[in-house]
Amino acid sequence: MTKKYIYTSYKEAIKDLKDDSSIMIGGFGVQGGQPTNLMLALRDLNLSNLTLIGNVAGISMVTGYGWKESDKDKIIDQSIFFKDKQVKKIICSFPIPSSRNTLSEIEKAWINEEAEIEIIPQGTLAEKIRAGGSGIPAFYTKTGVGTIVEKEKESKIINGEKFLLEYALNADVSLIKAFISDEKGNLIYKGTSRAFNPIMATASKLTIVEVDKIVSSKDIDPERIGTPGIYVDRIVTKNNELS
Amino acid sequence: MTKKYIYTSYKEAIKDLKDDSSIMIGGFGVQGGQPTNLMLALRDLNLSNLTLIGNVAGISMVTGYGWKESDKDKIIDQSIFFKDKQVKKIICSFPIPSSRNTLSEIEKAWINEEAEIEIIPQGTLAEKIRAGGSGIPAFYTKTGVGTIVEKEKESKIINGEKFLLEYALNADVSLIKAFISDEKGNLIYKGTSRAFNPIMATASKLTIVEVDKIVSSKDIDPERIGTPGIYVDRIVTKNNELS
Amino acid sequence: MSYPKKLNKEDIAFRASLELPSDSYVNLGIGMPSLCAKYLQKEKNITFQAENGILGFNEISKEDEQDENLIDAGGQFLVKAPGMSFFDSAESFGMIRGNHLDMTVLGALQVSEKGDLANWMIKDRGIGSIGGAMDLVVGAKEVIVTMDHVTKENKPKILKECDFPLTGINCVNKIITDIAVIIVEDQGLILTEIAEGWSTEQVQSLTEPKLIVSNKLIRYITK
Amino acid sequence: MSYPKKLNKEDIAFRASLELPSDSYVNLGIGMPSLCAKYLQKEKNITFQAENGILGFNEISKEDEQDENLIDAGGQFLVKAPGMSFFDSAESFGMIRGNHLDMTVLGALQVSEKGDLANWMIKDRGIGSIGGAMDLVVGAKEVIVTMDHVTKENKPKILKECDFPLTGINCVNKIITDIAVIIVEDQGLILTEIAEGWSTEQVQSLTEPKLIVSNKLIRYITK
Numbered sequence: 001m002t003k004k005y006i007y008t009s010y011k012e013a014i015k016d017l018k019d020d021s022s023i024m025i026g027g028f029g030v031q032g033g034q035p036t037n038l039m040l041a042l043r044d045l046n047l048s049n050l051t052l053i054g055n056v057a058g059i060s061m062v063t064g065y066g067w068k069e070s071d072k073d074k075i076i077d078q079s080i081f082f083k084d085k086q087v088k089k090i091i092c093s094f095p096i097p098s099s100r101n102t103l104s105e106i107e108k109a110w111i112n113e114e115a116e117i118e119i120i121p122q123g124t125l126a127e128k129i130r131a132g133g134s135g136i137p138a139f140y141t142k143t144g145v146g147t148i149v150e151k152e153k154e155s156k157i158i159n160g161e162k163f164l165l166e167y168a169l170n171a172d173v174s175l176i177k178a179f180i181s182d183e184k185g186n187l188i189y190k191g192t193s194r195a196f197n198p199i200m201a202t203a204s205k206l207t208i209v210e211v212d213k214i215v216s217s218k219d220i221d222p223e224r225i226g227t228p229g230i231y232v233d234r235i236v237t238k239n240n241e242l243s
Numbered sequence: 244m245t246k247k248y249i250y251t252s253y254k255e256a257i258k259d260l261k262d263d264s265s266i267m268i269g270g271f272g273v274q275g276g277q278p279t280n281l282m283l284a285l286r287d288l289n290l291s292n293l294t295l296i297g298n299v300a301g302i303s304m305v306t307g308y309g310w311k312e313s314d315k316d317k318i319i320d321q322s323i324f325f326k327d328k329q330v331k332k333i334i335c336s337f338p339i340p341s342s343r344n345t346l347s348e349i350e351k352a353w354i355n356e357e358a359e360i361e362i363i364p365q366g367t368l369a370e371k372i373r374a375g376g377s378g379i380p381a382f383y384t385k386t387g388v389g390t391i392v393e394k395e396k397e398s399k400i401i402n403g404e405k406f407l408l409e410y411a412l413n414a415d416v417s418l419i420k421a422f423i424s425d426e427k428g429n430l431i432y433k434g435t436s437r438a439f440n441p442i443m444a445t446a447s448k449l450t451i452v453e454v455d456k457i458v459s460s461k462d463i464d465p466e467r468i469g470t471p472g473i474y475v476d477r478i479v480t481k482n483n484e485l486s
Numbered sequence: 487m488s489y490p491k492k493l494n495k496e497d498i499a500f501r502a503s504l505e506l507p508s509d510s511y512v513n514l515g516i517g518m519p520s521l522c523a524k525y526l527q528k529e530k531n532i533t534f535q536a537e538n539g540i541l542g543f544n545e546i547s548k549e550d551e552q553d554e555n556l557i558d559a560g561g562q563f564l565v566k567a568p569g570m571s572f573f574d575s576a577e578s579f580g581m582i583r584g585n586h587l588d589m590t591v592l593g594a595l596q597v598s599e600k601g602d603l604a605n606w607m608i609k610d611r612g613i614g615s616i617g618g619a620m621d622l623v624v625g626a627k628e629v630i631v632t633m634d635h636v637t638k639e640n641k642p643k644i645l646k647e648c649d650f651p652l653t654g655i656n657c658v659n660k661i662i663t664d665i666a667v668i669i670v671e672d673q674g675l676i677l678t679e680i681a682e683g684w685s686t687e688q689v690q691s692l693t694e695p696k697l698i699v700s701n702k703l704i705r706y707i708t709k
Numbered sequence: 710m711s712y713p714k715k716l717n718k719e720d721i722a723f724r725a726s727l728e729l730p731s732d733s734y735v736n737l738g739i740g741m742p743s744l745c746a747k748y749l750q751k752e753k754n755i756t757f758q759a760e761n762g763i764l765g766f767n768e769i770s771k772e773d774e775q776d777e778n779l780i781d782a783g784g785q786f787l788v789k790a791p792g793m794s795f796f797d798s799a800e801s802f803g804m805i806r807g808n809h810l811d812m813t814v815l816g817a818l819q820v821s822e823k824g825d826l827a828n829w830m831i832k833d834r835g836i837g838s839i840g841g842a843m844d845l846v847v848g849a850k851e852v853i854v855t856m857d858h859v860t861k862e863n864k865p866k867i868l869k870e871c872d873f874p875l876t877g878i879n880c881v882n883k884i885i886t887d888i889a890v891i892i893v894e895d896q897g898l899i900l901t902e903i904a905e906g907w908s909t910e911q912v913q914s915l916t917e918p919k920l921i922v923s924n925k926l927i928r929y930i931t932k
Contacts, residue, residue, distance in 0.1 A: 001588075002533045003509040028761045028798070030784060032777035055798070056840075066784040068775040094838040100831070110836060117836060122760065123802030123844030127379070130799035134580025135625060136370070137401045139382035142847040143806060146825075146878030149843065158380045158410070167401070179778075184533075184542070184569040190466065191778030192763050194797040202584060217569030223433065224466060225571040226797075228541045230511050230533070230586050244811075245756045246732040271538045271575070273561060275554035298575070299617075309561040311552040337615040343608070353613060360613060365537065366579030366621030373576035377803025378848060385624040386583060389602075389655030392620065422555075427756075427765070427792040434555030435540050437574040445807060460792030468794040469574075471764045473734050473756070473809050 004185045005234045006214065006242075010041035013208055013236040017042065017173060020088075022051040024129070024204055025078055026176035026197035029056020029094065030066025033193030035177040035210040036076050038236065042175065043080045049088045053129070053171055054078050055122060055196050057092040058104035065097075079105035087115045091169070093122035121149060126199060128169035133202025133231075138167045174204035178227065181209060182217035183242055185232030186225045194226060201231040213239035247428045248477045249457065249485075253284035256451055256479040260285065260416060263331075265294040267372070267447055268321055269419035269440040272299020272337060273309025276436030278420040278453040279319050281479065285418065286323045292331045296372070296414055297321050298365060298439050299337040301347035306340050322348035330358045334412070336365035364392060369442060371412035376445025376474075381410045417447035421470065424452060425460035426485055428475030429468045437469060444474040456482035489692075490683030492635070492664040493706065500525045500709050501679075502591050502632045502662050506532050510588035513537065513622055516560035518632045519591035525709075535587060536560075537618040539578045542570040559618065582618070582625040590626035592619060594633040594661075596648040599695035601658040601670040603631065604650035614651070623654035635663035636692050644668070644675070645694045665689055667706060674698050681706040712915075713906030715858070715887040716929065723748045723932050724902075725814050725855045725885050729755050733811035736760065736845055739783035741855045742814035748932075758810060759783070760841040762801045765793040782841065805841070805848040813849035815842060817856040817884075819871040822918035824881040824893040826854065827873035837874070846877035858886035859915050867891070867898070868917045888912055890929060897921050902929040 007013040017023070023042070027033035058079035059065040067075045081087045082105040095117050096107045109115040120128070121143045131139055140163035144150055154165040176197040178187035187209060189197060201207050214237045250256040260266070266285070270276035301322035302308040310318045324330045325348040338360050339350045352358040363371070364386045374382055383406035387393055397408040419440040421430035430452060432440060444450050457480045493501075499521030506512050506522065508530045514520045523544075526532060535541045536558035543558065545565040552563040573581070581587065596604040603623055607614025623629050636642055644661065661668040666689045667679035677697040680689055686699050716724075722744030729735050729745065731753045737743045746767075749755060758764045759781035766781065768788040775786040796804070804810065819827040826846055830837025846852050859865055867884065884891040889912045890902035900920040903912055909922050 001509045002511060002531050028780075028782075030761075030777075030780055032780060056838075066780060068777055068786065069772045070775070071777075094840045096836055096838055098838070100834060107836065119837070119839050121839045121843035122798070122841040123806050123848075126798035126802050127377075130580075131382070133584050134370075134577075135583030135585060136382050136384060136580075137404075137406055138399070139374070139379050141379060141806065143844045145847070147843065147875045149839075156381070161380075163380050182569055186569055186571050188466075189795075191776070191795055192759075192761050192780050193778045194762050194795055196798050198797040199799050202580065202586070220569070222542075222566075222570040222572060223431075228571040228573060228581070229569065230535070230541060230581060244732045245734060245754050271559075273538075273554075273557055275557060299615075309557060311554055311563065312549045313552070314554075337617045339613055339615055341615070343611060350613065362614070362616050364616045364620035365575070365618040366583050366625075369575035369579050373803075376807050377800075378806030378808060379803075384583065386621045388624070390620065390652045392616075425792055429792055429794050432572075434553070434572055435536075435538050435557050436555045437539050437572055439575050441574040442576050445803065445809070463792070465765075465789075465793040465795060471794040471796060471804070472792065473758070473764060473804060 004183060004232060007234060007236040008238060008240060010037045010236055013234050014038060014041050014045060017045060017047060019047050020049045021173055022053065022171040024171045024174040024200040025052060025054040026174065026200045028195035029054060029059065031068060031071060033177050033195050033197055035175045038175040038208060038210045039076060039080065046084060047086055050081065050086050052078060052081060052087055052090045053169065054092045055125065056094040057090055058095055058106035059097050062102040062104045063097050082106050082109040082115060085114055089116040089118065091118045091120060093120055093125050095119065124166055126196065128166055129203045130199045132168035132170040133199060136168060138165055140164065141166055171204045172206065174200040174207045176200055176207065176209045178209050178211050181211040181214045181235045182220045184217050185229030185235060186217065186220060187227035187232065188224050189226040198227050201227045207232050208234040211235060211237045213237055213241055215241045247426060247475060250477060250479040251481060251483060253280045253479050256477050257281060257284050257288060260288060260290060262290050263292045264416055265296065265414040267414045267417040267443040268295060268297040269417065269443045271438035272297060272302065274311060274314060276420050276438050276440055278418045281418040281451060281453045282319060282323065289327060290329055293324065293329050295321060295324060295330055295333045296412065297335050298368065300333055300335040301338055301349035302340050305345040305347045325349050325352040325358060328357050332359040332361065334361045334363060336363055336368050338362060367409055369439065371409055372446045373442045374411040375413040376442060379411060381408055383407065384409055414447045415449065417443040417450045419443050419450065419452045421452050421454050424454040424457045424478045425463045427460050428472030428478060429460065429463060430470035430475065431467050432469040441470050444470045450475050451477040454478060454480045456480055456484055458484045489688055493681050495521060497708050498632050498662055498664055501707055502630060504707060505630050505660065506530060507588055511535055513587050513590045513626065515592040517593050519593060520560050522591055537578050537582060539573045539575060540570065543567055579621050582621050585625055585627060587626045589628045589630060590622040591630045591632060592622065594631045596643050596645055596650050597631055597658050597661055598645055598648045599675050600656055602648050602655045603653045603658050604648040605653045607651045609650045619653045623657040628659050629657050631658050631661045633663055635665045642692055642694045676700050677703060679704055679706040712911055716904050718744060720931050721855050721885055721887055724930055725853060727930060728853050728883065729753060730811055734758055736810050736813045736849065738815040740816050742816060743783050745814055760801050760805060762796045762798060763793065766790055802844050805844050808848055808850060810849045812851045812853060813845040814853045814855060815845065817854045819866050819868055819873050820854055820881050820884055821868055821871045822898050823879055825871050825878045826876045826881050827871040828876045830874045832873045842876045846880040851882050852880050854881050854884045856886055858888045865915055865917045899923050900926060902927055904929040
């Protein structure tokens with residue numbers, strides 16, 4: 001829908017989200033590109049039985065991973081949803097730190113059998129989401145051949161090599177982060193804060209974006225747009241520069 | 244290879260191309276985004292038995308399609324390779340105009356059984372090339388189900404719907420067009436002149452780009468780069484602003 | 487049989503323009519479909535996509551202001567507009583195939599009573615241009631066809647089965663011709679509008695499958 | 710058996726840095742592999758990729774100049790450099806899986822004599838982080854492993870068969886440890902370099918599969 005809903009409250013932007021939803025969380029799993037304010041609002045909504053889809057999922061809060069020194073006291077990651085048992089399942093590529101001395105809330109939930117974890121190679125995770133957004137129901141990849149990723153998957157020999165069949169991944173909601181939006185939902189990203197945001201924007205029924213500021217489409221460079229507005233439903237920002 | 248070869252002569256940039264090669268030709272099949280000068284140099288090299296991969300292939304020279312009024316006397320399209328029988332086969336989505344009154348050189352070559360034409364739906368063509376560049380050997384798509392595109396293709400029922408298996412497409416050489424390059428081969432595109440250029444850049448053993456100008460990487464906006472330099476081997480321009 | 491006067495291209499384009507849903511993303515095919523844009527009601531807030539990689543264009547540029555980097559898939563040069571965006575062909579067809587467009591309006595050579603569409607190859611030519619049509623018919627949420635009701639030889643183009651090579655099966659939702667508007671439903675083709683001066687019998691005589699006349703049949707809406 | 714002194718992380722990183730081919734695109738894994746960058750010979754003209762979506766970075770930023778939008782996959786903040794480019798995760802792994810990187814340097818828990826790699830899950834933990842490693846080992850043209858030769862419990866990490874879950878099969882080209890450099894070939898593991906003070910027998914005693922001692926065996930190259 002070309003009409004976009006613009007919010008200044010993160011809470012308002014997500015208040016109709018429901019139990020049992022599947023929710024993609026954008027970024028890479030570091031500070032930059034993560035929709036941190038939307039995540040905090042979602043946690044406070046206290047839903048249950050969620051399926052989360054993210055990349056690096058619960059590392060920062062136990063190791064400081066990917067957060068600036070100056071923000072070390074504000075670290076938030078996807079493990080916030082596990083403390084109060086809001087999550088049924090998480091699909092990600094990197095849910096635990098390498099050391100066993102630092103258990104994340106996600107690993108604790110897994111150990112206590114409160115949440116299921118599905119671990120997918122990062123490139124396959126990205127490609128599954130990209131496929132989900134672009135009408136490709138399944139694709140073949142070499143990634144994971146000969147490993148436990150192969151388990152119970154169809155495979156095919158193509159030009160003498162073995163490949164695994166992987167299916168598209170979609171969700172009910174995507175919470176993403178961009179630098180700037182215009183009122184048409186066109187998004188500009190900054191640096192390495194692209195990561196999973198542009199593909200997740202395409203793969204859900206409802207895409208909600210947190211932006212540093214919203215400006216008029218007259219003031220946005222069309223050549224810089226990373227996500228065309230067609231993929232965006234709701235825009236939240238504390239910094240509305242629309243005239 | 245991080246080392247890039249920079250040319251001011253289109254002829255020099257393509258002089259080692261060989262008979263029997265497969266060559267992707269970038270753009271959409273209109274004036275903007277087409278590597279016209281590289282195509283003219285390739286025609287003059289007079290190779291034989293080429294396989295060309297392009298999108299709209301032989302329309303402009305018979306109908307003026309996609310060329311500015313002010314440039315109507317300079318129109319060039321992929322049909323230039325058919326006049327002297329340089330082409331064995333062309334793979335494209337749009338090779339002929341709708342009217343039979345205006346036969347293109349491609350259609351003439353096809354009628355005379357001098358060249359084979361493989362017609363692929365445009366989105367499938369784009370996705371096959373994108374797959375070729377990104378290590379996806381095959382994918383499923385709904386496009387073409389129930390049509391002659393389905394002929395002799397594997398299919399699969401996924402969630403109750405039928406999809407066709409399509410394979411990746413690669414080539415020996417890609418000739419593409421961008422607006423600006425830096426000396427590292429980072430490319431900036433302009434407007435609708437992206438089209439098949441960014442994906443073709445990724446899908447060949449050798450990628451040669453024609454640019455309006457080359458500037459120092461100090462003067463290029465990293466946020467605007469559409470094709471990272473890793474995909475580019477040779478850069479040709481008449482306008483070298485490298486200091 | 488002699489027939490009343492048919493409507494013209496502009497009438498068809500105007501009628502098709504009424505189909506475009508408010509707040510929608512739409513891809514208009516080359517030729518007659520793209521004429522729709524001319525009749526667009528501004529308050530509908532419609533955004534056009536063209537498969538060569540652009541979203542958000544409105545106007546066709548003047549001949550002396552053509553920009554080679556700003557063009558639609560039909561080869562028309564465009565004028566810059568706020569909120570435009572550009573993308574490559576893989577992304578463009580991801581958008582199309584991924585069901586993100588609300589509607590496409592396409593021309594047709596033939597349409598079957600099941601909503602099969604044939605629009606890319608004249609049967610005896612043996613070669614044709616598929617272009618983006620096959621992706622658009624599987625990807626857009628709604629497919630509208632605009633075409634003349636019969637061929638130049640006065641043969642029906644709405645048929646029990648298409649005999650030209652298909653573009654897609656079971657994909658057309660509505661057919662807008664120069665004499666009628668017809669909805670494709672599971673039970674068959676529903677005739678909902680009919681041009682000034684035409685009888686349902688006359689429309690039926692130029693249509694191969696049996697038409698179901700809507701009990702809400704109205705006059706074809708014109709300017 | 711008592712053993713001579715082993716080399717340290719910095720030695721391994723220096724040795725691995727010598728592997729990076731001139732004019733190449735390289736992805737360095739988290740931890741020890743990323744130390745390589747410190748020893749990079751500038752004239753080699755190497756460009757680094759990180760799978761979070763960046764190409765062309767060089768330096769780690771100072772603590773008080775960290776930019777949250779400029780980071781590598783290991784969580785290190787970077788400094789802007791001319792010719793950098795950014796891309797999303799689908800494009801980043803298209804680059805990786807599509808064989809565009811010349812080399813990746815990765816850490817390992819175990820390597821088999823066939824070049825199988827296990828680097829993402831400790832066996833008895835039952836859970837681990839795959840990250841981008843599985844894509845890197847199938848995608849990069851050459852895979853270099855850097856690791857300690859044995860575990861903290863002094864058990865070999867170079868094995869006939871890995872018993873930890875695999876990251877990839879038949880993918881490792883060279884193993885650089887704190888006592889040796891070993892090339893994985895079809896006929897087996899070729900010992901090509903050995904640390905100061907170590908005998909081939911001592912290295913063999915800490916390695917499960919039979920090593921083939923290269924007839925060009927040299928001293929492990931250090932700073």
